[in-house]
Structures are given as structure tokens and as C-alpha cells.
Amino acid sequence: MTSVAETSPRKSSYGGAARRWSAIVWRELSTVAITMFGLLLITFLIARVVPIDPVLAIVGDNARPDVYDAARAELGLDKPLWQQFAIYIGKVFTGDLGRSVLTSNTVVDDIKRVFPATLELATLGTIFGCAIGIPLGVLAAVYQGRWPDQIARVIGLFGYSIPIFWIGLMALLLFYAKLGWVAGPGRVGVAFQDFVTPITGIVVIDAALEGEWEAFWDAWSHLILPSSVLALFSLAYVSRMARSFMITELQQQYVIAARVKGMSEFRVIWRHALRNAFVPLITVIALSYAHLLEGSVLTETIFAWPGLGRYITNSLLNADMNAVLGGTLVIGAVFIGVNLLSDILGRLVDPRTR
Amino acid sequence: MRAPDTPTEQPLLELDNLRVNFHTATGIVRAVRGLSFTLGRERLGIVGESGSGKSMTGRAILDLIPHPGEVLADRMVYRGQDLLTMDKRTRRKLRGRHISMVMQDPKFSLNPVQTVGEQIAEAYRVHHKASAREAKQRSLAMLEQVQIREPGRVYELYPHEVSGGMGQRVMIAMMLIAEPDILIADEPTSALDVTVQLQILKILDDLVTQRGMGLIFISHDLHLVQSFCDRVIVMYGGKAMETLPAAELADETARSRRHPYTLGLLGCLPDLDHPKAKLATLTRDPAWLA
Numbered sequence: 118m119t120s121v122a123e124t125s126p127r128k129s130s131y132g133g134a135a136r137r138w139s140a141i142v143w144r145e146l147s148t149v150a151i152t153m154f155g156l157l158l159i160t161f162l163i164a165r166v167v168p169i170d171p172v173l174a175i176v177g178d179n180a181r182p183d184v185y186d187a188a189r190a191e192l193g194l195d196k197p198l199w200q201q202f203a204i205y206i207g208k209v210f211t212g213d214l215g216r217s218v219l220t221s222n223t224v225v226d227d228i229k230r231v232f233p234a235t236l237e238l239a240t241l242g243t244i245f246g247c248a249i250g251i252p253l254g255v256l257a258a259v260y261q262g263r264w265p266d267q268i269a270r271v272i273g274l275f276g277y278s279i280p281i282f283w284i285g286l287m288a289l290l291l292f293y294a295k296l297g298w299v300a301g302p303g304r305v306g307v308a309f310q311d312f313v314t315p316i317t318g319i320v321v322i323d324a325a326l327e328g329e330w331e332a333f334w335d336a337w338s339h340l341i342l343p344s345s346v347l348a349l350f351s352l353a354y355v356s357r358m359a360r361s362f363m364i365t366e367l368q369q370q371y372v373i374a375a376r377v378k379g380m381s382e383f384r385v386i387w388r389h390a391l392r393n394a395f396v397p398l399i400t401v402i403a404l405s406y407a408h409l410l411e412g413s414v415l416t417e418t419i420f421a422w423p424g425l426g427r428y429i430t431n432s433l434l435n436a437d438m439n440a441v442l443g444g445t446l447v448i449g450a451v452f453i454g455v456n457l458l459s460d461i462l463g464r465l466v467d468p469r470t471r
Numbered sequence: 472m473r474a475p476d477t478p479t480e481q482p483l484l485e486l487d488n489l490r491v492n493f494h495t496a497t498g499i500v501r502a503v504r505g506l507s508f509t510l511g512r513e514r515l516g517i518v519g520e521s522g523s524g525k526s527m528t529g530r531a532i533l534d535l536i537p538h539p540g541e542v543l544a545d546r547m548v549y550r551g552q553d554l555l556t557m558d559k560r561t562r563r564k565l566r567g568r569h570i571s572m573v574m575q576d577p578k579f580s581l582n583p584v585q586t587v588g589e590q591i592a593e594a595y596r597v598h599h600k601a602s603a604r605e606a607k608q609r610s611l612a613m614l615e616q617v618q619i620r621e622p623g624r625v626y627e628l629y630p631h632e633v634s635g636g637m638g639q640r641v642m643i644a645m646m647l648i649a650e651p652d653i654l655i656a657d658e659p660t661s662a663l664d665v666t667v668q669l670q671i672l673k674i675l676d677d678l679v680t681q682r683g684m685g686l687i688f689i690s691h692d693l694h695l696v697q698s699f700c701d702r703v704i705v706m707y708g709g710k711a712m713e714t715l716p717a718a719e720l721a722d723e724t725a726r727s728r729r730h731p732y733t734l735g736l737l738g739c740l741p742d743l744d745h746p747k748a749k750l751a752t753l754t755r756d757p758a759w760l761a
């Protein structure tokens with residue numbers, strides 16, 4: 118009865134799977150390399166195009182021509198453009214992004230300090246946003262047009278349209294000033310300033326690793342409010358997208374088939390449909406995460422959070438080009454990294470892309 | 472092989488005056504308007520054009536009419552159990568275990584992110600207390616019953632890795648593993664290549680006969696229904712135009728007894744042996760739906 122044409126076109130053996138995966142890894146890595154090169158080229162060109170003379174920034178407006186020329190040669194600016202670019206790439210790969218005029222630290226050291234602050238805020242914001250946004254979107258899709266959907270719609274609208282500086286201030290006013298439930302602006306209280314030795318740079322994790330529980334709770338109490346504010350934005354976006362992906366999935370035939378089998382509605386929704394909705398949802402979550410990782414200047418400013426967004430904005434306002442370009446490079450690299458991660462996760466969830 | 476049923480046995484399914492209505496903004500859409508039939512351990516065909524309500528009949532029996540729709544009936548009884556008064560939960564437990572359905576296109580009706588084996592085993596474990604290992608053994612045996620040669624290998628495949636014919640066998644395995652009494656086959660072969668259609672029908676037929684199940688075979692293919700079923704209901708506009716033994720569809724001597732709609736459907740069929748210059752089109756009488 119079974120004919121040859123009826124068997125699967127591809128044998129799936131372990132060897133085959135390994136070959137398929139290694140091909141995927143190669144493709145991903147080459148994409149990353151090309152994107153990274155483009156990123157370096159753009160940051161390099163920005164530095165050449167902006168009307169800020171890096172030599173003048175060092176020697177000052179009244180320097181003698183020979184001092185100016187010496188400084189210019191020292192910076193390598195007298196060499197041809199392609200050589201400068203090669204030198205730039207070499208420096209980036211050896212971890213040299215120059216020195217910040219504003220802080221007089223190396224840019225790498227500065228970023229090592231500010232990026233973990235943004236990372237912890239963005240990560241927690243995304244976790245909160247997904248933990249509430251995904252179930253909310255699923256419920257909105259299941260009860261489409263009925264009251265849970267309306268509630269989700271209002272929450273989504275709220276998250277989208279309320280300015281982050283307003284909700285941030287209001288949250289501080291209510292939960293910090295009035296109720297005293299959480300700590301105020303800043304990353305840690307004055308008593309715990311420089312109390313925890315940086316390991317990862319993320320204060321809550323470092324405190325937990327070192328067993329400093331008082332410092333841990335203090336940092337956590339500072340972290341919860343700004344990350345909740347960021348979560349509101351992420352939640353609004355994720356829940357709307359989760360809703361629309363789930364509506365599509367719930368109309369699919371395999372959902373009816375699962376019901377025909379006698380599966381409970383709970384399993385049909387949360388196991389069968391949601392697992393499929395996750396495939397496009399991963400990309401959405403990754404983009405929203407990457408967006409938060411850029412550093413949200415407003416949130417960081419309101420909560421006096423020493424993060425990447427505030428660092429870059431400050432440097433820009435002070436024409437501190439090394440810091441701006443270093444920060445831009447980091448943001449670009451973060452985007453590439455998050456995209457790569459979402460690609461890998463997507464392939465793990467969806468067997469059709471393996 | 473079980474012996475054919477004696478007529479004294481209780482029918483599997485009794486339907487009296489089944490109606491399916493959809494309340495929409497523009498008014499009530501009546502998908503099924505008063506269908507009655509009794510199903511024994513037999514192969515009952517339901518034929519009709521698109522929109523005649525044949526698929527909705529199958530969905531109504533399974534309690535799977537989507538949200539704005541409502542199912543009404545004077546009587547809806549599965550082996551002595553009243554389906555109309557039964558609560559949702561008991562109704563759900565009936566699905567798969569007692570009444571099941573093979574759907575049209577395995578490309579869409581299998582979950583793309585789960586291996587076919589997992590999906591079959593899952594259908595077994597919903598209804599039977601069984602360990603994962605036991606469910607897997609059962610599933611492999613079931614795959615063999617639908618004549619898949621390497622069940623162990625196929626078990627691990629994802630739906631996009633199997634052909635249409637194999638996908639439909641997986642579908643049959645999944646829907647029959649809990650050993651239901653009634654199988655609704657909703658256009659089970661219309662998405663398949665002509666060459667594999669007959670194989671799938673043969674597998675379906677063998678399993679239905681072996682297990683002594685009742686089959687409701689929904690199709691728009693008159694030839695198929697005629698050769699495959701015992702009895703046929705011809706539906707139009709949500710109503711049964713007539714019910715007749717399948718063999719009489721082709722019986723020229725019985726023509727005078729046929730409903731004009733059935734004759735109309737038969738008249739629209741092209742015939743290789745007697746080619747017609749022009750195929751007849753259906754004329755529909757509004758009085759049929761009165």
C-alpha cells in the first residue's frame with residue numbers, strides 16, 4: 118500500500134540535523150560580520166562628517182599652528198581616509214574607543230559602568246512587560262470583543278499614549294513620596310553607594326552573589342519603579358501584538374483538530390495556539406527589548422538612573438564625540454546581538470525554519 | 472472483523488430537527504434548517520454544494536460551532552445519552568473518545584510546531600490514563616494500522632516534513648487512537664492527489680469496518696459517495712432534500728423516484744463515456760426550502 122512517493126522527502130537523522138545547524142550558524146555569523154562592518158563604517162563616517170574638529174577639542178581655539186598640526190598627526194588625521202578606517206577598526210577590536218572629554222575616563226570604562234544599569238532596567242522591564250502583556254493579549258484574543266478585550270485595549274492605549282515622563286513622575290509621587298513603598302531616584306541608596314563590588318555590574322545580581330541582602334533589597338527597591346514604567350510601554354506593545362497573532366492562530370484548522378481530539382480549552386489555547394503565536398512574537402519582543410536597551414533617556418533622567426541613554430545624551434550635548442560614537446557602536450552591537458538571539462530562539466520554536 | 476449490525480441494536484446517533492443559526496449584525500444566517508437522521512454502524516454520506524450545511528452538521532454534532540452560532544434540535548442523542556442537556560465538560564470528553572472527525576487538509580489541521588507523534592500520543596492521553604511510554608507505544612501501533620511503514624521514524628517528523636497522503640494517515644491515526652464509535656470525515660480526500668485518494672479511502676474503510684464504527688462521510692463528490700457509502704443524504708440550503716441508498720444514485724430505473732435536486736446534481740457531472748456538448752446547470756426551486 119505504501120509507495121515510495123509517500124515517504125518523507127528528507128530523512129531526519131542526527132548527522133543531518135548537525136549539518137543543518139552548522140549551515141545555519143555559518144549563515145548567521147556571516148550576517149553578523151557584514152552588519153558589524155557596516156556599523157563600523159557608519160560610526161567612522163559620522164565622526165568625519167560632524168562639524169566638530171576633534172583636534173580643536175583637544176588643543177583649544179588659540180593653539181599655535183604647529184601645536185595643532187602635531188595634535189592632528191597624533192590623532193592620525195593626516196593619513197588617508199582608508200588608513201584611518203583600518204586604524205579605527207583595529208582600535209575597536211582591541212577595546213579602544215578613545216577617551217571621553219567629559220568624564221576623562223576611557224569610553225570603554227564609562228560604558229562598562231553605564232551599560233549594566235541600562236541592561237538591568239531594560240531586562241526587568243521586558244520581563245514584566247511580557248509576563249503581563251502576553252497573558253493579557255491571549256485573553257484579549259480569546260474573548261475578542263468582550264470585556265477582557267476591552268480592558269486589554271484600554272491598558273494598551275494607556276501604555277502607548279501616556280508620556281513616560283508624566284507617568285514616571287506620578288509613580289514617584291505616589292509610591293515613593295506618598296506611600297513610601299519603594300525607594301526614590303538613583304540606583305542604590307546613599308548608604309549603599311559603592312558598597313557592592315562590581316562583578317557583573319548589575320547591582321541586584323552582584324549583591325545577591327556577594328550575599329549582601331540588605332544591599333540587594335535596597336537596589337531592588339530602587340529598580341522596581343523605573344522598570345515598571347518601562348514595562349508599561351513594553352506591555353502595551355507586546356499585548357497588542359500577542360492579541361493579533363493569537364487571533365490568527367485561533368482561526369487555524371489545527372486548533373479545531375485539537376478540540377476534536379477532546380483537549381481542554383486551556384490546553385488548546387496555551388499549548389497549541391500560543392506556541393505557534395510565539396514564532397512571530399519572539400521578533401516583536403526582541404525589538405522592544407532592543408529599543409529599551411538603547412537606554413530610555415526620559416526614564417533615566419527622571420529616576421536619576423546612570424544608564425546608557427543619559428550618558429550618550431550628556432556626551433552629545435557636550436560635543437564629546439568619542440563617547441557618542443562609542444555609545445552608538447554599543448547600541449548597534451546590542452541590536453545585532455538581540456536580533457541574533459531572536460533568530461536562534463525562533464528557530465528553536467519553529468521546526469520549519471531549521 | 473465484527474459482524475454487521477443487527478437492526479435491533481440501539482442507534483449510535485439520533486438527530487431530530489437539527490438547526491444551526493448564526494446571529495450576525497445583518498440578521499440570522501440559517502446554516503442548517505431542520506435536519507433529521509439516525510446513524511447506525513454504517514457509512515452515511517452527506518453530499519451537497521458548498522454552503523449546503525454539510526460541514527456545519529458535523530461541527531454541530533461535535534459541539535464545535537464557533538462563537539456567534541447556536542445549535543438547536545428537538546432531539547440529539549448519542550447512544551442513549553442526551554447531548555442537548557449534557558454539560559460542556561462531558562461533551563468535550565465525548566470528543567475524540569466517542570465521536571471524532573477527520574478534517575480536510577492535513578497541511579493545516581496538524582499543529583506545525585509539534586511532531587506528528589506527539590500529536591497522536593496527546594490524543595490518546597487526553598482520554599486514557601497512560602504513561603508517556605505507553606502512549607508512544609500505542610501511537611506507533613496506530614501508525615502501523617494506517618499503513619505507515621516506518622512508524623518509529625515518522626513519529627519524530629514534523630507536519631511540514633510529511634506528504635499530503637501521509638499527513639492524512641497521521642490525521643486518521645490521531646482521530647482514531649482513542650477508539651471512537653462515530654467518525655465524521657469532512658471531505659477527507661479533497662485536498663489530496665487523485666492517486667493517493669483511493670489509498671486513504673481504503674485505509675479509512677478498513678478501519679471503520681474492522682472497528683464497527685459509524686461513519687458520516689461529508690463530501691461534494693457524488694461518485695465517491697456512491698461507491699463508498701451505504702446511505703446518502705442529499706443536502707441543499709441546510710435541508711435534506713432526500714435520503715437514499717447509495718446504490719440508487721446510479722440506478723437509472725430509480726430516476727423517477729429521485730428528488731429533482733439530486734437529478735440536477737447528477738446531471739451536472741461530466742461523463743467520459745458519454746461526453747456532452749454542454750454541461751447542465753442546476754436549477755433551484757425556492758419551494759424546496761419552504
